[in-house]
Amino acid sequence: xxxxxxxxxxxxxxxxxxxxxxxxxxxxxxxxxxxxxxxxxxxxxxxxxxxxxxxxxxxxxxxxxxxxxxxxxxxxxxxxxxxxxxxxxxxxxxxxxxxxxxxxxxxxxxxxxxxxxxxxxxxxxxxxxxxxxxxxxxxxxxxxxxxxxxxxxxxxxxxxxxxxxxxxxxxxxxxxxxxxxxxxxxxxxxxxxxxxxxxxxxxxxxxxxxxxxxxxxxxxxxxxxxxxxxxxxxxxxxxxxxxxxxxxxxxxxxxxxxxxxxxxxxxxxxxxxxxxxxxxxxxxxxxxxxxxxxxxxxxxxxxx
Amino acid sequence: xxxxxxxxxxxxxxxxxxxxxxxxxxxxxxxxxxxxxxxxxxxxxxxxxxxxxxxxxxxxxxxxxxxxxxxxxxxxxxxxxxxxxxxxxxxxxxxxxxxxxxxxxxxxxxxxxxxxxxxxxxxxxxxxxxxxxxxxxxxxxxxxxxxxxxxxxxxxxxxxxxxxxxxxxxxxxxxxxxxxxxxxxxxxxxxxxxxxxxxxxxxxxxxxxxxxxxxxxxxxxxxxxxxxxxxxxxxxxxxxxxxxxxxxxxxxxxxxxxxxxxxxxxxxxxxxxxxxxxxxxxxxxxxxxxxxxxxxxxxxxxxxxxxxxxxxxxxxxxxxxxxxxxxxxxxxxxxxxxxxxxxxxxxxxxxxxxxxxxxxxxxxxxxx
Numbered sequence: 001x002x003x004x005x006x007x008x009x010x011x012x013x014x015x016x017x018x019x020x021x022x023x024x025x026x027x028x029x030x031x032x033x034x035x036x037x038x039x040x041x042x043x044x045x046x047x048x049x050x051x052x053x054x055x056x057x058x059x060x061x062x063x064x065x066x067x068x069x070x071x072x073x074x075x076x077x078x079x080x081x082x083x084x085x086x087x088x089x090x091x092x093x094x095x096x097x098x099x100x101x102x103x104x105x106x107x108x109x110x111x112x113x114x115x116x117x118x119x120x121x122x123x124x125x126x127x128x129x130x131x132x133x134x135x136x137x138x139x140x141x142x143x144x145x146x147x148x149x150x151x152x153x154x155x156x157x158x159x160x161x162x163x164x165x166x167x168x169x170x171x172x173x174x175x176x177x178x179x180x181x182x183x184x185x186x187x188x189x190x191x192x193x194x195x196x197x198x199x200x201x202x203x204x205x206x207x208x209x210x211x212x213x214x215x216x217x218x219x220x221x222x223x224x225x226x227x228x229x230x231x232x233x234x235x236x237x238x239x240x241x242x243x244x245x246x247x248x249x250x251x252x253x254x255x256x257x258x259x260x261x262x263x264x265x266x267x268x269x270x271x272x273x274x275x276x277x278x279x280x281x282x283x284x285x286x287x288x289x290x291x292x293x294x295x296x297x298x299x300x301x302x303x304x
Numbered sequence: 305x306x307x308x309x310x311x312x313x314x315x316x317x318x319x320x321x322x323x324x325x326x327x328x329x330x331x332x333x334x335x336x337x338x339x340x341x342x343x344x345x346x347x348x349x350x351x352x353x354x355x356x357x358x359x360x361x362x363x364x365x366x367x368x369x370x371x372x373x374x375x376x377x378x379x380x381x382x383x384x385x386x387x388x389x390x391x392x393x394x395x396x397x398x399x400x401x402x403x404x405x406x407x408x409x410x411x412x413x414x415x416x417x418x419x420x421x422x423x424x425x426x427x428x429x430x431x432x433x434x435x436x437x438x439x440x441x442x443x444x445x446x447x448x449x450x451x452x453x454x455x456x457x458x459x460x461x462x463x464x465x466x467x468x469x470x471x472x473x474x475x476x477x478x479x480x481x482x483x484x485x486x487x488x489x490x491x492x493x494x495x496x497x498x499x500x501x502x503x504x505x506x507x508x509x510x511x512x513x514x515x516x517x518x519x520x521x522x523x524x525x526x527x528x529x530x531x532x533x534x535x536x537x538x539x540x541x542x543x544x545x546x547x548x549x550x551x552x553x554x555x556x557x558x559x560x561x562x563x564x565x566x567x568x569x570x571x572x573x574x575x576x577x578x579x580x581x582x583x584x585x586x587x588x589x590x591x592x593x594x595x596x597x598x599x600x601x602x603x604x605x606x607x608x609x610x611x612x613x614x615x616x617x618x619x620x621x622x623x624x625x626x627x628x629x630x631x632x633x634x635x636x637x638x639x640x641x642x643x644x645x646x647x648x649x650x651x652x653x654x655x656x657x658x659x660x661x662x663x664x665x666x667x668x669x670x671x672x
Contacts, residue, residue, distance in 0.1 A: 104407055111403065114394040149390035156384040156452070157404045159377030161357040195317045196349070237322045238514045241344060261342055261513070261538045263546055263586070266667065303318065 010038035017045035020056070050074070058082045062121045066092075066129060066180040072173075079173065086173035088117065089137055093130040094183040095150060095162045100125040104158045112153060129180065137169050147199045165190060165200040185209070192303040193296055211296055219297045227278050227294045229301070234277075240295070242270055246282060247292055253283075306368050306381075306458035306491045307333050308354065313363035315349050315515075323349040325515045327363070331493070336485050338506035339495045341538070346515035347495045351461050354493065356380055367458065383457040387464040389448030391436040397423075398432040401450040415454075422453040425487060426480075442473045449484065460492045466501065478504055499539050503527070511535050533667035536588050536660055542624065542635045544660070545594070547587045549630075555581050561630035566606035568657050574671035575661060585670065588660035594636035595653050596625065596644055604653035616646045625650070 014031065022028050034041055050070050055061045061078040064070035070078075079086060097105070109130060110120050121129040132146065147164045154160040165186035167179045182202045190200030193208040202209075211219075223229050242260065246267075249255040257264040271282060280287040308331040315324040324346040331337050339347035352358040354365060356377030365372045372380055391400050398419055405415045423429045426446045436444060445465065452460060465481075466474045482505055485492050496502055502509050503523040511518045511526065511534075519531045530536035536544045549560035555575035557564050565587075567575070575581070595601065601608055611627040611634070618640060625636045625644055636652060644650045661670040 107407060111392045111395070112390060114392075145388065148386075148388035152386035152388040153390045155355070155357055156386055156448075157407070159356060159380075159384075161352075191318075196321055196323055237325070240321070241514050244344075259342065261534055263533065263537075263667075265548070266533075 010042055013042050014038075014045060017042065017049055020049055021045070058084075058119055059121050062119050062129070062131060063123060066121065066177055067123070068177050075173075084173065085117065085133075087171055089134045089169055089171045090117075090176075091132050091134065091138065091143065091146075091166060091169045092176065092179045092183055093132065093147065093150065094165045094180070094187055095128045095130065096164075096187050097126050097160060097162050101128070101160060101162075102158070105154055105160050105162075108153055108157050109150065112149065129183075131176075134169065143169075143201075144199065151198055163187065163190070163198045163200070165202065167202040188212075193299055195299075195303070207293075207296065211293075211300055214297075216301065219301055223294055223297055223301070226290055227280065229298065231278055232294065232298045239270065239274060242267070243274070243282060243291065243295065246271070247288065251283060251285070251288055307331065307366075308459065308491065308493075309364070309366040309369075310350075310354070311364040311366070313350065313353060313365065314361045315346070315353060315358060316361045323515050324353070327517055329510060329517070329520060331491060333491055334489050336482075336492045336494065336505060336507045338502040338509045339493065339512060340497065340499060340502040340509055341512035341518075343497055344514075345512040347497075347510075347512050348463055349515075350512075351463055351493060351495050354459075355382055355384055355461050381458040383452035383455045383460055385448055385452050385460065385462045385465045387467040389445055389465070389468070391444055391447055393436055396433050396435060397428060397439070397447050397450075400436065400447055401454055404451055405454055418454040418456065419450070422450040425453060425484065426450050440473075441469050442477055445469060445473075445477060446480070449481075453484075453488070458491065460488075460490050462492065462494045464496055465494075466496075474501070481505060500541060503539070511538060513538075529669075529672045530660065531669055533586060533588070533662045533669075536662070536669070540590060542591045542637065544588045544590050545632070545634045546662075547589070547630050547632060547634070548584065548664070549587050550584050551575060551580055551582060553581045558585070558587055560587060560609070563609045565609070565654060565656065567659075571656070571659065571661065571671045578670055580661075580663075580670060584664050586662040586664055586667075588662060589654050590658065591624070591635045591637035593655040593658045594634070594638075595655065596636060596638050596642055596650055601651050601653045604655070607654040607656045608651050609654065610649060610651050612649045613644055613646050616644065 018029050031041060036044060047069065049055065050064050055064055055078060061070070061075070061082060065075050106120065106122065106128070109128065113120060113130070113132065115133055117133040119131045121131070123129055130150070143166060147166060150164055151162055154162050165183045167182045167186065170176065170179055186200045186202035186205055189205050189208045189212050190197060192212070194200070220229070223232070245260050246256045249259060253264055253267055257267045260267070275281040278291070280291050282288045282291050310327055310329045313324060313327040314322065316322045327350055339350060341347050349358055353360050356372070356375065360373050367380065392403060395403065401419045401422060402415045405418065420429070423432055426449060428443070428446055428450060431439065431443060436447070439447065448465070466477050469477060478501060494505060506523060508520060508522055509526055510520045513534050519526060519535045526535060526539045530539060533546070537546070547560045549558040551558050555567060555572045557566050609629060611629045613625050613627050615626040617624040621640065623638050623640050623642050625638055625642070627634055660672050662668065663670055
């Protein structure tokens, strides 16, 4: 909502929201003897603003719609007002900063979105959603290029480190809130299972999404029945990288040794060493699955 | 410009993954340092720690003697250039280069001066009014460089800046970056996974693997005196050939696949001093040190092997001959006038003066 930026303190936010309400309704509201906390009061006022149809910018409308503060049925008036094409091909990107981002980040990202249909939505002090419109369905390469451009621009121009998650393109406006939910989850799961990466795609996180729903005690039981947590903790980065590369290269010794610039015999020696330590020979498909799962679950436990 | 010092730098992610291990490096003012290694080796992470985009888990980063660990990235006086040089599509080249300075509220006349100076260095003066879509890939990359130059930083950090360009443009831009380094006199740190880029650009190269520095040296030394099997295999294209063999008791010869190959005295000395007599070692030989010409084979009869050529590849100025030997695929880079063809059985002589020997267990170099 225009003027209700999260850069303001709660009192300023309340004042701004009250001003918007009074502008929309002609009634002067006041807050007296409220038992609600500042945050709760601001949220209540936001709800009222939504109800009274006073979201006065496309960005504030999108924020309310994405976060389901505003249902699709209530959104119709805004869709009309902001000339939004409901059937356009669009994609949602979700950017996360480790620290509160400055206004500069918003200016930089907005400059990358010259299409008036595109929108930048400030979700909170650490998160930004970006809606980009396309003439045709973008390729995976195009999408990745967008993600990297957002990140590289923020880093090179403003030295701001962000991560980005995304889902598949959609062509129905009703799908936007679900897409938003998915990319928020993708960011969360990505931070757990692939914390050193900066780009997460919801659609390629299948196993992570599945494992994320398993209760921690069951994960611990699984690990203790297969590869003990203490043994996993002992593995050095060299072994972990080698295993990852071996899995990524479809358990091919030749391809893995080529990509890792190591001798085939060295790779065999290290895999033998791992088998001696854990009892699992990752050259066998069933053992490879167990090890892959165990490593992911171990990361999950550590992140908790 | 700036001296940079990295002391015992480590990076550990929240999930326990250690991306960089005990990284130590002293970079002198105006040096052009290259970080090279396969993907996931920690080179970009190290660069990002220097920029302040990644927190340093432990260790010290100093620029001009000043501790930078807790200094905000924007206050480190550095500029970065990335692979994905996003330009603002609706702005001219001039505005693209000026945008960062405008955001920092730099006075208008100063912006103008800096943009025009950078445009001159990069030969973009005639393109200042153009929009990005009217530029070629190389020109766009130069604009991205221009955005970094206008900041007039102490240090330039470049993360695979040429990866999105086609092969021809990469070669052209490589030359331009090299010229840029000379003209700006800036300290530059450049990350790449491409060893050709590393060899042609750097004054010194840092080879990394699994977050660990393998060797820091000049391009020539890395090629001629690799410190271990990994560096030997990584630097050079086509890759160095590695053959398993057993040394005789006095290290004067090595048995490889039934053939006895004599070892030159200097290398014999190094091998026997380190007590490798009678032991299994890895023999490394670069493709250009395997010869098929009759004269060479006749004069180097003590280092001849015989093999059946599986593939013949003519590249114009040279020919690659591939053959299997001792269970390994071997590549020889020979003169294009060679008469050898796929399917022929050919005698090859190894230039053992240029051979390398590696320990089979530690993979460290025994003799270069």
